[in-house]
Amino acid sequence: xxxxxxxxxxxxxxxxxxxxxxxxxxxxxxxxxxxxxxxxxxxxxxxxxxxxxxxxxxxxxxxxxxxxxxxxxxxxxxxxxxxxxxxxxxxxxxxxxxxxxxxxxxxxxxxxxxxxxxxxxxxxxxxxxxxxxxxxxxxxxxxxxxxxxxxxxxxxxxxxxxxxxxxxxxxxxx
Amino acid sequence: xxxxxxxxxxxxxxxxxxxxxxxxxxxxxxxxxxxxxxxxxxxxxxxxxxxxxxxxxxxxxxxxxxxxxxxxxxxxxxxxxxxxxxxxxxxxxxxxxxxxxxxxxxxxxxxxxxxxxxxxxxxxxxxxxxxxxxxxxxxxxxxxxxxxxxxxxxxxxxxxxxxxxxxxxxxxxxxxxxxxxxxxxxxxxxxxxxxxxxxxxxxxxxxxxxxxxxxxxxxxxxxxxxxxxxxxxxxxxxxxxxxxxxxxxxxxxxxxxxxxxxxxxxxxxxxxxxxxxxxxxxxxxxxxxxxxxxxxxxxxxxxxxxxxxxxxxxxxxxxxxxxxxxxxxxxxxxxxxxxxxxxxxxxxxxxxxxxxxxxxxxxxxxxxxxxxxxxxxxxxxxxxx
Numbered sequence: 061x062x063x064x065x066x067x068x069x070x071x072x073x074x075x076x077x078x079x080x081x082x083x084x085x086x087x088x089x090x091x092x093x094x095x096x097x098x099x100x101x102x103x104x105x106x107x108x109x110x111x112x113x114x115x116x117x118x119x120x121x122x123x124x125x126x127x128x129x130x131x132x133x134x135x136x137x138x139x140x141x142x143x144x145x146x147x148x149x150x151x152x153x154x155x156x157x158x159x160x161x162x163x164x165x166x167x168x169x170x171x172x173x174x175x176x177x178x179x180x181x182x183x184x185x186x187x188x189x190x191x192x193x194x195x196x197x198x199x200x201x202x203x204x205x206x207x208x209x210x211x212x213x214x215x216x217x218x219x220x221x222x223x224x225x226x227x228x229x230x231x232x233x234x
Numbered sequence: 235x236x237x238x239x240x241x242x243x244x245x246x247x248x249x250x251x252x253x254x255x256x257x258x259x260x261x262x263x264x265x266x267x268x269x270x271x272x273x274x275x276x277x278x279x280x281x282x283x284x285x286x287x288x289x290x291x292x293x294x295x296x297x298x299x300x301x302x303x304x305x306x307x308x309x310x311x312x313x314x315x316x317x318x319x320x321x322x323x324x325x326x327x328x329x330x331x332x333x334x335x336x337x338x339x340x341x342x343x344x345x346x347x348x349x350x351x352x353x354x355x356x357x358x359x360x361x362x363x364x365x366x367x368x369x370x371x372x373x374x375x376x377x378x379x380x381x382x383x384x385x386x387x388x389x390x391x392x393x394x395x396x397x398x399x400x401x402x403x404x405x406x407x408x409x410x411x412x413x414x415x416x417x418x419x420x421x422x423x424x425x426x427x428x429x430x431x432x433x434x435x436x437x438x439x440x441x442x443x444x445x446x447x448x449x450x451x452x453x454x455x456x457x458x459x460x461x462x463x464x465x466x467x468x469x470x471x472x473x474x475x476x477x478x479x480x481x482x483x484x485x486x487x488x489x490x491x492x493x494x495x496x497x498x499x500x501x502x503x504x505x506x507x508x509x510x511x512x513x514x515x516x517x518x519x520x521x522x523x524x525x526x527x528x529x530x531x532x533x534x535x536x537x538x539x540x541x542x543x544x545x546x547x548x549x550x551x552x553x554x555x556x557x558x559x560x561x562x563x564x565x566x567x568x569x570x571x572x573x574x575x576x577x578x579x580x581x582x583x584x585x586x587x588x589x590x591x592x593x594x595x596x597x598x599x600x601x602x603x604x605x606x607x608x609x610x611x612x613x614x615x616x617x618x619x
Contacts, residue, residue, distance in 0.1 A: 064412045064589060066242075066243060066244040066245070066266045066267070066269065066270045067244070067245055067246065067247060067266065067412050067413045068244070068246065068262050068263075068265070068266045069246040069247065069254055069258070069259060069261075069262025069263070069266075069447075070246035070247030070248060070249050070252055070254070070259065070262070070413070070445070070446055070447075071247075071249070071252060071253040071254060072247070072249035072250060072251065072252065072253075072415070073249075073250075073251045073252065073253050074251075078251070083253060087352075088292060090292060094365075096365050096366065098366060102366055102367065105367075106366070126482070127482075128367050128479075134477050134479070153385065153481075153484070153485075154381045154382070154384045154385035154388070154485060155381065155384060156377055156380035156381050156384060156432045156433055156434075156435075157430075157432070157433035158376065158377050158380065158431070158432040158433075159429075159430060159431060159432065160356075160374070160376055160377075160431050160432060161372070161374075162356075162357060162360045162372040162373065162374045163353065163354060163356065163357035163360075163374075164353075164354040164356035164357060164374065164376075165353075165354075174372075174377070176371065176373060176377045176378075176380075176381060177381070178381055178385075178481045178485070187482065187483065187484055188481075188482050189481040189482060190367070190481050191368055191371060191373065191378075191381075191481050192371065193371060199433075204384070204385070204388045221366075221370055222366065222367050222368070222370050222371065223370050223371070
C-alpha cells in the first residue's frame with residue numbers, strides 16, 4: 061500500500077513554456093499607493109531621529125526601556141510611561157552579509173553586499189534591538205558582540221526617517 | 235472536546251510553476267483526499283481552508299476565490315492565515331469544527347501558488363515588515379532568516395557545514411516522495427558550494443518556491459470508526475504567537491514554539507516528548523530551522539542537536555526520525571500546502587502507508603510543526619494511531 065495514488069495534479073511548466081508562449085498567461089501590474097500615519101509613538105521617534113537622537117519609552121511596571129518607542133507595553137498591556145533618550149551606540153546581536161536585494165535580484169558585481177544587523181541599543185533594556193545596516197566595515201571583520209555607533213546623515217538631509225541613520229559603524233570607546 | 239480523526243489525505247505534486255490555477259490545484263488535492271477515504275463532497279459538513287498571502291495571487295479575497303476548489307460550495311467555509319504556519323494551523327482550525335461537536339466531517343485544504351508573483355515571490359515579503367521602522371531598510375525574508383541563523387550558530391558554536399547537513403538529509407530523503415519537485419541527489423559539497431545569498435545562507439540551504447495543494451479529511455470518532463479501520467487521531471494541538479518586534483527578543487531560541495509544543499503535549503498527555511514521539515516533522519524552510527525547531531519542540535536539548543544529527547539520531551532508522559517526508563527542502567515549499575504536506579505525511583506514516591519512505595518499527599505518535607510571519611508564530615499538532 062502506498063500513498064502514490066492519492067497524489068494527483070501539479071502539472072509543471074518550464075521557462076520555455078512561458079517564454080515561447082506555449083501556454084496562455086495574463087499579466088497585470090498593481091500600483092498600490094499608501095499614506096501611512098505614523099501614530100503617536102513613532103511620530104516622536106522620527107522627530108527625534110531628525111534631531112539626531114534616539115528616543116525610547118519606558119514601562120514602569122516591567123521596567124523595560126523600549127525602542128522603538130511604543131504607546132503601550134505589549135507585555136504588561138498598559139500605557140507606557142516616560143520618554144527616555146537612549147544612546148546612538150550599541151552591540152551587534154546578529155548580522156548577515158547579503159548578496160540579494162529585497163526583490164531577490166542579485167547585487168551587481170563589485171557592489172558592496174547589504175550588511176543588515178540587529179543592534180542592541182545602549183540605554184535600552186538588554187536585548188532591545190532594532191534592525192539596521194552596518195557600514196564602514198570590511199564584511200569579514202564583522203563579529204557578533206561588536207560595538208557600533210550610528211552614522212547620521214547631515215542635519216539638513218534628515219527627513220524624519222529610520223534612514224536618517226545611514227548605518228552603524230564599528231566604534232571603540234575612548 | 236470530542237476526539238477527532240484524520241481519515242483521508244491527498245495532495246498535488248509540488249512544482250516550480252503549475253499549469254493549474256489555484257482553484258484547480260485545490261480541487262486536485264481535495265478530490266484525492268476524498269477519494270482516499272471513499273467520501274463524496276455531500277458527505278462533508280464544513281470546510282477549513284488555509285492559504286498564505288493574497289499578494290501572491292493578486293486576488294485579495296483569496297479564501298472566497300478558492301472556496302469552490304476546496305469543496306466549499308454551500309457549506310460553512312472558513313479560512314485561516316498565519317503566514318508560514320498556516321499549513322499546520324489549518325488542521326487545528328478544522329479540528330475545532332469537529333471537536334466542538336458542531337460537525338462530524340470537515341475538509342481541511344491548503345493551497346499556494348507562488349509563481350504568479352513577478353518577478354519573484356520573495357519581493358512580496360517586503361510588505362510584511364513595519365512600514366516605517368523596517369521597510370525603508372529594504373529587507374526580505376532571506377535577510378532576517380540569515381540573521382536568525384547566524385545568531386543560532388554563534389550561540390552554540392554550530393558551523394555552516396553543520397547546518398548544511400539538514401539540506402543534504404532532507405533533499406535526498408525527498409527524492410522518495412512522489413510529490414517532490416526534485417529529481418537529483420545532492421551532496422554536502424553541493425550545498426556548501428551553492429551561491430551565497432545572505433551569509434550564512436546558501437541557495438541550497440533554502441527550500442524552493444513552489445506551487446501546490448494538500449488536503450485531509452477530518453471526522454468525529456463515531457464517523458471515523460464507521461469509515462476506516464485505521465483512523466489517525468489528532469491527539470493534541472497548540473499554537474503561540476510572539477511579538478512582531480522581532481529585533482527585541484533574542485533569536486537563538488524560538489520560545490513561542492516551546493509554548494505551542496507544551497500546549498499540544500499537555501493535551502496529548504505527553505510528558506517526555508523526546509522519548510514518546512516516534513516521528514517529527516519540524517518546519518524546515520531553511521536547513522537550520524529544522525534543528526532550531528527540534529529544540530523548541532523539546533525533542534532535542536539546546537546546543538546538542540547537531541551532535542545528535544551527526545550521530546544519526548534523526549535518521550529514518552534512528553531514535554527520532556526527522557522529516558521522513560523530505561520536508562520543505564526535499565519536497566517543495568508552497569507555503570500553506572507545505573505545512574499540510576507534513577500532516578499528510580504523519581497520516582501516511584502512522585498508517586504504515588508511506589511506501590519507500592516508511593519509518594520502520596510501526597511508529598505510533600508523530601508531531602508536525604510550522605512557523606511563520608516575522609519569526610513569531612508556531613503551530614504544533616500531535617497525531618497518533
